[in-house]
Amino acid sequence: MQSAFAHAIELIVTGDREVIAIALTSLRFALSSVGIAALISIPLGVLLHFNRFRMKRAVVAVLNALMALPTVVVGLLVFSLISRSGPLGQLNMLFSPAGVILGQVILASPILISLVFSGLSRMDSRFHETLITLGAKQRDVLIASLVEGRFVIISAILAGFGRVIGEVGVSMMLGGNIRWYTRTMTTSIALETSKGEFELGLALGMILMIIALAVNGIIHSLVKSDA
Amino acid sequence: MHKKLYEISGLQFGYGKIEVLSISDLDLEEGKVHVLLGPNGSGKTTLMKLLNRLLTRQSGRIKLRGVDLLESEEVRRSTVYVHQNPLLLSGTVYDNVAYGLKLRKLDREEIRRRVLRTLKIVGLEGFERKRSNALSGGEAQRVAIARALVLEPSVLLLDEPTASVDRKNVRRIEELLQQIRSAYGCTIIVSTHDLPFAYRISDRLVHLDKGRVQPDSENILKGQVVEPGVFRVGQNAQQEDSQVPGRGSGILEIACPQLEGAFTTAVLDYDRIILSQEPLESSACNSFEGRALEIRQVPGFDGIEDILLQAEDSAGLYFTARLTSRSRREMSIEAGSLVYMTFKASSVRLY
Numbered sequence: 001m002q003s004a005f006a007h008a009i010e011l012i013v014t015g016d017r018e019v020i021a022i023a024l025t026s027l028r029f030a031l032s033s034v035g036i037a038a039l040i041s042i043p044l045g046v047l048l049h050f051n052r053f054r055m056k057r058a059v060v061a062v063l064n065a066l067m068a069l070p071t072v073v074v075g076l077l078v079f080s081l082i083s084r085s086g087p088l089g090q091l092n093m094l095f096s097p098a099g100v101i102l103g104q105v106i107l108a109s110p111i112l113i114s115l116v117f118s119g120l121s122r123m124d125s126r127f128h129e130t131l132i133t134l135g136a137k138q139r140d141v142l143i144a145s146l147v148e149g150r151f152v153i154i155s156a157i158l159a160g161f162g163r164v165i166g167e168v169g170v171s172m173m174l175g176g177n178i179r180w181y182t183r184t185m186t187t188s189i190a191l192e193t194s195k196g197e198f199e200l201g202l203a204l205g206m207i208l209m210i211i212a213l214a215v216n217g218i219i220h221s222l223v224k225s226d227a
Numbered sequence: 228m229h230k231k232l233y234e235i236s237g238l239q240f241g242y243g244k245i246e247v248l249s250i251s252d253l254d255l256e257e258g259k260v261h262v263l264l265g266p267n268g269s270g271k272t273t274l275m276k277l278l279n280r281l282l283t284r285q286s287g288r289i290k291l292r293g294v295d296l297l298e299s300e301e302v303r304r305s306t307v308y309v310h311q312n313p314l315l316l317s318g319t320v321y322d323n324v325a326y327g328l329k330l331r332k333l334d335r336e337e338i339r340r341r342v343l344r345t346l347k348i349v350g351l352e353g354f355e356r357k358r359s360n361a362l363s364g365g366e367a368q369r370v371a372i373a374r375a376l377v378l379e380p381s382v383l384l385l386d387e388p389t390a391s392v393d394r395k396n397v398r399r400i401e402e403l404l405q406q407i408r409s410a411y412g413c414t415i416i417v418s419t420h421d422l423p424f425a426y427r428i429s430d431r432l433v434h435l436d437k438g439r440v441q442p443d444s445e446n447i448l449k450g451q452v453v454e455p456g457v458f459r460v461g462q463n464a465q466q467e468d469s470q471v472p473g474r475g476s477g478i479l480e481i482a483c484p485q486l487e488g489a490f491t492t493a494v495l496d497y498d499r500i501i502l503s504q505e506p507l508e509s510s511a512c513n514s515f516e517g518r519a520l521e522i523r524q525v526p527g528f529d530g531i532e533d534i535l536l537q538a539e540d541s542a543g544l545y546f547t548a549r550l551t552s553r554s555r556r557e558m559s560i561e562a563g564s565l566v567y568m569t570f571k572a573s574s575v576r577l578y
Contacts, residue, residue, distance in 0.1 A: 127314055133306075134378070135378070136330055
């Protein structure tokens with residue numbers, strides 16, 4: 001195990017081509033999916049905060065539950081949609097980056113909507129009143145809320161990123177773990193470990209840890225700044 | 228004669244089943260400093276938010292310059308509310324004060340000119356670049372006031388402006404309110420539970436208790452102490468060269484307790500004034516001739532009346548005395564009657 005660890009460090013330090021490719025694939029998928037999820041989810045989170053409707057509490061409860069959706073369940077649901085026999089089969093998304101990204105968008109969206117909504121809800125009630133009394137219209141209130149709540153929104157995006165970069169189920173089921181194509185850090189770790197070859201898995205695991213720590217560090221410093 | 232700014236009738240408001248406000252009739256006049264005085268939970272903040280339409284009344288009517296508040300376009304243009312502990316937006320002092328002006332799409336030069344002028348008025352010249360989260364409580368309060376003032380509202384609503392400031396800054400806020408009044412001529416509505424502050428700044432006190440307006444019960448007289456034990460009352464009383472009081476001078480001197488301090492307000496309860504048809508021989512130092520102008524039933528108190536009196540010695544000075552209807556009838560006091568007002572120096576409270 002000691003030599004596997006040393007070999008893993010060597011793979012990172014020497015910039016092994018495959019390690020780099022896998023890490024970049026993971027980052028590409030995660031950044032794309034979080035980007036798309038943010039475009040859809042942030043406005044939804046804001047709308048949920050500013051609007052009153054009958055089923056609002058139920059919607060919030062469902063969103064909170066969906067935050068803990070198992071990745072294999074999402075993978076399974078999307079698989080059934082985009083497989084050859086599924087309704088979206090002709091799009092040929094199965095075992096492609098598009099399929100993985102689609103699954104990860106579905107995974108990240110409830111987290112973003114929920115965190116944006118709860119973050120805005122925790123904003124001081126005087127904020128809204130202050131803007132209204134100074135003459136702000138609905139649009140101005142929305143923009144000001146996004147500006148004042150920017151740390152909340154960034155934290156939500158980073159939380160979504162953290163969720164998708166470390167998931168296995170969606171990437172495996174929808175990407176197929178194809179070498180040089182859809183193989184991500186997590187699917188690669190799963191594969192290499194099952195083969196008994198730890199070096200590559202360890203190397204990728206270390207990179208994943210560094211990314212996870214970096215994301216958490218940024219969230220932590222944002223929370224501190226916001227306070 | 229001051230015009231009516233707000234007319235409130237039959238107002239009811241509550242949170243859930245808890246009734247917070249019940250005001251049958253209240254008018255607030257233009258150009259005056261109105262103080263809503265009452266303990267915590269008396270409904271002051273709720274009333275102020277209703278006047279600014281941050282809350283919507285549940286029944287009754289509120290009119291702003293004759294127009295129902297719910298339909299009024301003017302409420303957003305000309306009234307601004309400042310919270311008890313105001314929330315400043317992130318950014319600099321300049322960003323905060325300029326915010327409302329940017330919403331109104333004024334040009335940059337005009338915004339800059341107004342912001343700097345307003346910061347000077349509130350005593351924060353040179354603070355433009357300071358971060359809003361680096362201010363003291365008193366400074367934050369003044370930035371919030373500047374943020375409202377820069378919009379040149381005709382009505383400024385200040386909720387407990389002295390609640391989170393030290394004694395030194397309370398005086399600063401009093402001076403600031405006087406400056407605002409001189410510079411902008413706006414109507415100021417202030418809520419507070421600080422009695423001395425309320426007396427010193429108010430033209431009209433509205434006592435609130437458990438959501439209901441209590442009948443007025445105090446004469447609030449503006450002026451100054453000219454020598455120990457003598458308070459000069461009247462519009463011209465604070466001018467240094469004000470003349471010795473005489474008939475038609477608009478100035479009256481009353482005997483008061485001999486206290487040290489720069490007092491500007493004397494308060495005399497309605498029921499401390501004794502009325503008589505002839506001058507009263509007594510130990511009381513204050514005795515003036517007056518003419519009854521109006522007799523009003525005190526709401527909620529059967530058989531008690533307030534009589535509005537004008538001091539004969541000095542035109543424009545008014546007092547209100549309170550007595551039972553029976554006493555008034557026995558003394559044959561009617562509107563227009565000449566009466567003598569007598570009260571002790573110790574009845575006068577100085578602020």
